Amino acid sequence: MKEIVECIPNFSTSNPKVVEAILNEIKSVEEAYLLDHTYDDYYNRLVVSYIGNKKSVLAATLNSAIKAIELIDMKSHKGQHPRTGAVDIVPFIPIRNVSIKDCIELARKFGKKLAERCNVPVYLYGEAASSSERSDLDWIRLGEYEGLQEMLVKPERKPDFGPASPHPTAGATITGARKVMAGFNVNLGTADIRIAKKIAKALHAKKGGLVFVKAMAAEIPEKKITQIGMSISNFEKTPLYRVFELIQIEAKRYNVPIVGSEFCGLAPLRAMIDTIKYYLKIDDLDEDRILEVAVQKAIEKGRE
């Protein structure tokens, strides 16, 4: 593959049968390759990651979105993650020999086609946004699925594609383009969501936290703990260790321990490198100094 685009759509479901049907749509597209998928009950949300060329990724995204709209009924959807629709958010991400501009174009094509095919309102966000406020997911999501009827009629909230009224069972979809980011969740040894919310607030950029971090609090009832769910949009400028250590500092105030953490989705290598450099006080380390990366590059060179 010369050009590689990644797409990481988030669907509002944790029903294994619906998950399977969505994944099958992606797998059946030639030259689209599933990388990862995760879902759980407490967010009631499926996050899928796949790559391919522009054409195959667009086809996989459209087919899986149409299937999701067919199978998911937002009227009965509950979940701790903010969401506006069955196909909630669809970012296109440049990986290799593809520009952010190419990804913006993909988001526009996808949004237009989905609106036409399913009569669902579609917003463009991130680098594909049609206005500066629309680049911000939080602004678009205000009121969530339940508030769509009221929001969509406001002139400043007219969707970029499709009708100015919600799809009855699928709500609205948000699509756009962005760079690789890190999804990182930290589990707290407390079931008290009020504490988790205070800590999430302390981390969240707009509330006084770290500039490239969005943080939210969620409950994990089966483990009787809470979680700070985060996305770090620029993990090179705001590295993981800084996020982790700051949570530790804030949590200490409530005598709450960090009991675990996880990457949500795939872990970017550069985010890992910065973290290991910090903890082991390594002066100098980059991707090319990692054995597996160096071997891979030598193989590619051999193929040329």
Place this chain on the structure above:
Amino acid sequence: MKEIVECIPNFSTSNPKVVEAILNEIKSVEEAYLLDHTYDDYYNRLVVSYIGNKKSVLAATLNSAIKAIELIDMKSHKGQHPRTGAVDIVPFIPIRNVSIKDCIELARKFGKKLAERCNVPVYLYGEAASSSERSDLDWIRLGEYEGLQEMLVKPERKPDFGPASPHPTAGATITGARKVMAGFNVNLGTADIRIAKKIAKALHAKKGGLVFVKAMAAEIPEKKITQIGMSISNFEKTPLYRVFELIQIEAKRYNVPIVGSEFCGLAPLRAMIDTIKYYLKIDDLDEDRILEVAVQKAIEKGRE
């Protein structure tokens, strides 16, 4: 490349012209790919890493070793790293679709040919060793280059190939097979080599330290600091963070800070994963959950 072997020979030189001549021998072999090389004055040692198929790696190793023996004179060699010869140690390492048995065979072939071509005594070590004591580098290196004359005549120290007397300018060579290991050096904020030696001793397996760690102390005069130079032969069972934290604990006793660290040679990805898991308390992370690895695997799948 279907089969990939790595070789990491250590040469007793830090003369840039000799380094260049050695590297040129490797680069000029078709299908051998240089991954990395480092050398410095205080160890007076060149560590080179390259990969290829069995045939190309054997050719690159033999050619570069012959060149090194031609150019290096051990009679005037000084350096802080223990060494027995110009071509000091030559491990073959299985990377992909190659077994440790294949690497043992490569070491035997290389050792036999080098002994024949250059009349240099050669010992087999590691997985290629002809007796259990010979698997241990320290045993073979006893007395170093300067003690070779005395050692080689002992019946139990008869070399595996070549004469039972040292090559006048090239000493003796040690070759063998081993798995991927991590070279990891930690710098101490003290110029006092006695403290560094105590800390190295505390880490070294045979002296009561961590089982898969070999540690030595060295001076870095230009920075007025000391270094614990280590090789960690099984970094999955003895992970880097444990090594680092134990050094920290031992150093605290002398009020000596850790001022930096570095990988010696390339950093294995799995060693990094275990370390990030520890510091960020990540429950579950493996290679396949790293974006770049997952992308690479999808590309390989697409090529099939």
